[in-house]
Amino acid sequence: MEVESAVPISPLPTRNENPATILCHQCGAPIDGTTAVNSLCQDCFKLSSDISDGIPREATLHMCRDCDRWLSPPSQWVSASLESRELLALCLRKLRGLDKKRIIDASFIWTEPHSRRVKVKITIQSEVAQGTILQQTFEVEYVVAHYQCPDCAKSYTHNIWRANVQVRQKVPHKRTFLYLEQVILKYGAHKDTINIKEVDSGIDFFFAQRNQAEKFVDFLSSVAPVRVKKSQTLISMNVHTSAKSYKFSFSVELIPICKDDLVALPLKMAQQAGSIAPLTICYRIGTAVNLIDPNTLQTADITTPLYWRTPFASLADVRELTEFVVMDIEPTGQSKGRFVLADAKVRRATDFGANDDEYTTRTHLGALLHPGDSALGYHLSGTNFNNPEFEAIEENKKHAAQLPDIVLVRKVYPRQRKKNKGRNWKLRRMDRQRAEEEAKSGRGRQNNQDKEETDYEMFLRDVEEDEEMRQGIDLYRASQRQQQQQRQSNQPERMEGVETDPGAAGTGEDQQEDDLENEDEGEDEGEDEDDEGLEIPMDQLQEDFEDMEIAE
Numbered sequence: 001m002e003v004e005s006a007v008p009i010s011p012l013p014t015r016n017e018n019p020a021t022i023l024c025h026q027c028g029a030p031i032d033g034t035t036a037v038n039s040l041c042q043d044c045f046k047l048s049s050d051i052s053d054g055i056p057r058e059a060t061l062h063m064c065r066d067c068d069r070w071l072s073p074p075s076q077w078v079s080a081s082l083e084s085r086e087l088l089a090l091c092l093r094k095l096r097g098l099d100k101k102r103i104i105d106a107s108f109i110w111t112e113p114h115s116r117r118v119k120v121k122i123t124i125q126s127e128v129a130q131g132t133i134l135q136q137t138f139e140v141e142y143v144v145a146h147y148q149c150p151d152c153a154k155s156y157t158h159n160i161w162r163a164n165v166q167v168r169q170k171v172p173h174k175r176t177f178l179y180l181e182q183v184i185l186k187y188g189a190h191k192d193t194i195n196i197k198e199v200d201s202g203i204d205f206f207f208a209q210r211n212q213a214e215k216f217v218d219f220l221s222s223v224a225p226v227r228v229k230k231s232q233t234l235i236s237m238n239v240h241t242s243a244k245s246y247k248f249s250f251s252v253e254l255i256p257i258c259k260d261d262l263v264a265l266p267l268k269m270a271q272q273a274g275s276i277a278p279l280t281i282c283y284r285i286g287t288a289v290n291l292i293d294p295n296t297l298q299t300a301d302i303t304t305p306l307y308w309r310t311p312f313a314s315l316a317d318v319r320e321l322t323e324f325v326v327m328d329i330e331p332t333g334q335s336k337g338r339f340v341l342a343d344a345k346v347r348r349a350t351d352f353g354a355n356d357d358e359y360t361t362r363t364h365l366g367a368l369l370h371p372g373d374s375a376l377g378y379h380l381s382g383t384n385f386n387n388p389e390f391e392a393i394e395e396n397k398k399h400a401a402q403l404p405d406i407v408l409v410r411k412v413y414p415r416q417r418k419k420n421k422g423r424n425w426k427l428r429r430m431d432r433q434r435a436e437e438e439a440k441s442g443r444g445r446q447n448n449q450d451k452e453e454t455d456y457e458m459f460l461r462d463v464e465e466d467e468e469m470r471q472g473i474d475l476y477r478a479s480q481r482q483q484q485q486q487r488q489s490n491q492p493e494r495m496e497g498v499e500t501d502p503g504a505a506g507t508g509e510d511q512q513e514d515d516l517e518n519e520d521e522g523e524d525e526g527e528d529e530d531d532e533g534l535e536i537p538m539d540q541l542q543e544d545f546e547d548m549e550i551a552e
Helices: 042-048 085-093 150-155 175-187 210-223 267-272 304-309 388-395 416-420 443-465 480-490 508-534
Strands: 058-064 069-072 076-079 102-109 117-129 132-146 163-168 193-199 202-207 226-237 244-254 262-264 279-285 289-292 299-302 322-336 339-348 359-363 374-379 406-412 475-477
Touching (some): 076 085, 085 102, 175 202, 279 406, 322 406, 339 406
Parallel strands (some): 163 244
Antiparallel strands (some): 069 076, 163 202, 193 202
16 A cells, blocks of 8 residues: 655745835834825834824812812813723813814823822824824823802802701700701701801701702601791892892791690680690600600690691690609509609608698609609699699589699709719711800800700700610710810819818818718718619710821
8 A cells, every 4th residue: 555645744834914105204114104194114113203283281170178168161070080981081171172082092290289289181083084083192281270150159148148047946945956056967957058047036057958948848857847937038130031030038936835735725726636635735746745744644646737726735844843852652553655644752852851741643754763763743722823734624523523733844954973974875976157146245145045955954864864865866976085075074173272161161071971971861862773774885976086186
């Protein structure tokens, strides 16, 4: 068998598709004269042609340092963070002539944050001849210039507002406003305000836009029983186009009933609210007025429309509370939620050593009161009320026979330890300014300041005692320095140059020993019961990041 030897196959001759016909007139490289542009090679053509001609290499970006927004010409202000897509689009729009080129790529080049410089690397393409497309990359440097936007300029100018919300309540204290302030801070409903002004009977909120004020009014209507009235004032009008400019005012009136108030309901309204006894106590204010009958634990909710159809005032407020001492208490076995019905025998704290008057009453505080405790309540016997609803109750034989002598409202917690120990929590406050008519000096200003401090302290005690109230607000942990300041403010100051009368107050050592004995007694008696009930658990407190300091 014959085997044929392998025959080598030679490759086919390659054909030069672009033969060199001429030389580049700058570098002398051989090129194809039929495709070369201006008789130049590719390298020389790139060096001699600039498709980015006419595009500036430097530009200016205007930024408002108050709101961190950037100016998008001609008059629009946009929010954008550094090295974001929004800021990159703004930088590209700032360059003239770039819209005639094709953008292939654009990216930021890192710069120092404090240098006030922004660098962008841009890659573009453009057709320089028929069938010839050139691609080029270049850098543009932007200088950040600070410029105040019109919205921030208005916020620093007096009386430049478009809408205001006037929140009012006709009560002698501001505990309701203090609670409403905490609710507003929790949900951030005041973030659009340009100014907050505190007046004698309420607070005014000023807004730059009408829709912002309407949004704030809707928020108030969702958290408190209010009545809203709207008015508008014409500022200017264009006679040619009939365009008008208005200022809008929203009057928000809170129901003049607060927590722990004694309420005498109209007989017809009491019948409509589930036939509840007309003499009740307000134990909570939410979107409606929540009332409870201390004799039967029956509750009723007075909605906002129902109240304003037949408005009424409270029979007595917290200023008329009297301190009583519980001599004996016996639960009846009936309870409803956190309320327990009990029969109690009490005496006025001022009657000890004067008389032996003792009163028997029925109370809803059976779960809190024990023999020897103190409680605050309303003393109805021998008190004259100028109230038409209460007069109607007295004229009614059925309800007049059920009127109690004493109505207990709340328990009094001893606070011996609080004097020497600052609170481990705190609250935030809104930045607001005083009205011009209230910024007075002298005795009137001092009286207003003392009254505000008293209302604020009463509100803090309400927060400590009412766990349900704490669920609707934010509490923050107090630092060691703030607790020390509270302890120093609670301690009495000794004035230099003033001597103490030993006959009137005793010696300093004797007085100190008496204070220590009273403090020890208070700790022994109420340490396990009273103080622990007033101590807010740490898991209910939040960290206040605004007051945190970085140690070097």
